[in-house]
């Protein structure tokens with residue numbers, strides 16, 4: 634029988650499928666929640682990467698670090714060879730590393746960067762992510778260029794850009810850095826700004842829509858929106874459409890980040906002004922390759938991983954949207970029937 638690849642989206646705490654096998658290595662993956670568009674893209678790409686390699690099993694942690702900790706213990710008890718962890722709470726990575734170190738199961742963190750002092754606890758812990766400062770900078774530079782070339786964007790004609798920010802989760806490095814460097818880029822490009830509203834919508838479309846509605850109720854002078862990710866940008870667009878924008882010449886520049894398919898479509902349709910591609914494919918590939926090498930007892934290096942390593946870190950660059958971004962942005966996801974005993978859904982590429 635061809636090597637079996639089963640990806641389980643675990644929703645039950647104790648429904649761990651057996652992931653041990655005397656000869657066969659297996660990589661356990663835990664993601665912070667199952668309804669995050671960007672993370673789902675990463676999982677899809679990990680699934681397609683594993684097609685010709687070591688099988689993976691994927692669990693989702695219902696946005697709870699407790700659930701994730703128990704899931705990781707379950708994976709360790711079952712004898713998995715290595716792990717890819719997208720931490721619910723990145724400050725909990727130290728405990729995760731301790732657990733894995735005791736069991737001698739090496740791991741790769743993904744997307745939610747552990748604190749440096751935690752990464753220092755074990756030389757078999759790795760991180761794959763993207764430099765969020767660069768994303769903020771790209772978004773800020775685009776906004777500045779747009780502002781300069783579109784005098785009509787200054788709706789009240791005061792020479793100041795009045796805007797709102799929809800932030801991701803508080804404490805997530807991507808929320809902090811994308812916002813900070815967006816503002817820096819505007820300042821460096823000489824754009825005078827006034828922040829009319831700022832708040833967290835936790836990466837979520839629905840929360841962003843509600844927050845944007847409250848911003849619109851509070852102030853009718855908003856001239857632009859910067860959202861820390863595409864889902865929140867789409868939520869802001871939902872609220873703006875509802876309030877009559879994008880109709881009859883009323884245009885609001887909205888910027889996001891991630892380059893998920895829905896955002897690229899919104900860009901094509903003229904709703905979203907700009908997004909930056911958060912490269913799910915290459916982040917997934919780098920994490921999977923490191924986890925595979927670790928599962929085989931090897932020490933990953935740039936040559937074997939195929940990506941430049943900065944110590945135990947791999948940084949995947951953000952990319953500009955280009956023609957063809959939509960068609961190349963999807964991994965493969967096929968949902969098949971579920972064996973009653975083990976989980977709510979099974980995905981096999």
Ligand code: GAL
Pocket residue numbers: 669670671672744745801805807836861862863864890891911
């Ligand atoms: C960010 C991404 C967000 C969300 C978050 C989850 O990099 O832009 O959309 O997926 O990671 O940690």
Ligand code: CA
Pocket residue numbers: 787788789790791792793794795856
């Ligand atoms: Ca203005």
